[in-house]
Amino acid sequence: MSYKFDTQLLIEGIDLEVDRIIEYFNDNFDGDCLLAVGDDRLVKIHFHTNEPWLVLEYCASLGDIFDLVVENMDRQAIGLQG
Numbered sequence: 001m002s003y004k005f006d007t008q009l010l011i012e013g014i015d016l017e018v019d020r021i022i023e024y025f026n027d028n029f030d031g032d033c034l035l036a037v038g039d040d041r042l043v044k045i046h047f048h049t050n051e052p053w054l055v056l057e058y059c060a061s062l063g064d065i066f067d068l069v070v071e072n073m074d075r076q077a078i079g080l081q082g
Contacts, residue, residue, distance in 0.1 A: 003031050003048035006071045007055050011043045013063020018043055021062070029054060048073070 011021075021043060022036050031049035038044055043062075047055055052070045059065050 003033075004050050004072060004074055005052045006046070006048055006069070006073050007052040008044075008046045008067075008069040009056070009059060009065050010067045011038075011045065011059050011063045011065055012041065013043075014041065016040050016043050016062060021045075024058065025055075028058070031055075 016038065017040070018036050018038060022034065025031075025034050025036065025047065029047070029049060030051070031047050033046065033048045035046035036043060045055070045059060049055060056065065056068070056070075
């Protein structure tokens with residue numbers, strides 16, 4: 001497994017731009033399985049990375065983050081709580 005952490009969250013904000021968020025992820029973060037969907041007020045993020053704190057910092061700069069989940073996929077793969 002290349003990336004250790006499955007990072008998921010919601011961003012609530014004003015004038016959110018999904019295309020700009022995707023572009024920022026692609027240009028600035030090392031990871032895979034990016035899912036960024038929503039509208040100008042609410043965006044769902046799903047991303048695999050080894051540095052979830054960078055994702056959280058960026059997303060928090062865009063608006064209010066909530067429903068945050070960061071799971072350790074290495075632990076899940078061997079049957080432990082993520």
